[in-house]
Amino acid sequence: MSEVLVSEEQKIILLSSLASDQVVRTAHIVDAMGILLVNSKRLQENAKRLAEEYGLNVISTGLTMFEACAALADISGSK
């Protein structure tokens, strides 16, 4: 999470295989636009409430972290 915190990138989407409160908080702290959960992870109730409170979009995918990164790279054309 610290790696994410120290990045200076703007308009980021946080990819994570963790679905805890802290992932949501971290995303909020760095003003992420949303969270992409890989490995079919879903937010637990409290984390879901937090995401709603912070106005964060959360998407869950069955792809692995590697596949999700590759797919995103494809979309953004930055292969």
Place this chain on the structure above:
Amino acid sequence: MKILPEPDGQPGLVFLELIQGLRIRDVMTTGLITACLSDSLCRIRGLMKENRISGVPIVADRRLLGIISLEDIMNALAGHYIEDPAEKHMTRSVVTLDENMPLTMAVDAFEKYPFNRFPVLNESQELSGIISSRDITMRLLTEMNREFRRLEASLGGKPAELEESVRRYPVRKHDFTLAGTASTTIKKILKEKGIEGALIRRVAVAAYEMEMNQTVHSLGGELVFICRKDRVELIARDFGPGIDDPEAAMREGYSTATEWIRSLGFGAGMGLPNIKKVSDEFSLKTGPGGTEIAAVFYLNDNVT
């Protein structure tokens, strides 16, 4: 405008601490005006008038035997027995307090009984003082005044410069539900103040790392958030156990976190270096009694 620090959601905490910290002997009057059994009510009336008091304990060898109140004197005047000795008319069953009791018990006694004062006894059951509700009020006002001055001084400036606010957030060991709540609140406060986004992010990141550090490594502590006119300060204080090797802790990637902590997404050894990186001033003090990390952020770009 002066804003005095007040722990969030706990108004009157200072006041409560004052009452709880004081004992009856700290507040009671010890310069006692007493009389003995054979003294006439007329003489006691004189004592009351001279000393502007409304009750006189009757003692023998520092033992409390009874009390004569203003009401007893008024009755004596109406009943024409003002020359009688105190022994004959004093109230013998007197409610007393122990000088070692906390002040709260005196406050309770005033609520429970209709009396204006209570004689106070020491461990040897001797009369050592007397306490009135006025004593309590005056003492509390004095203490509160002192406490406010102390708080003003601790903010490191003359009272006139106090255009700032101080907020404190508790952090508990391994409480990952609580961790991050202070940072979120701080972020919101800064946003409401209209602070620029990039700066808010830096402060929020530092606050979050501080909270996580304390949650993961310390026995618990607090995060202090100070908002001044020209700067924002974050101070993370904990109760220990201290950082064994502070120099190593400042190196990226150095971590003492357990596997469990790492499984939560933390403990990558970036915490302290991150805080230093995003702040304008950084300091670290550590010892077995606790660690204090301070980070300062300049609000004005011209200040470097």
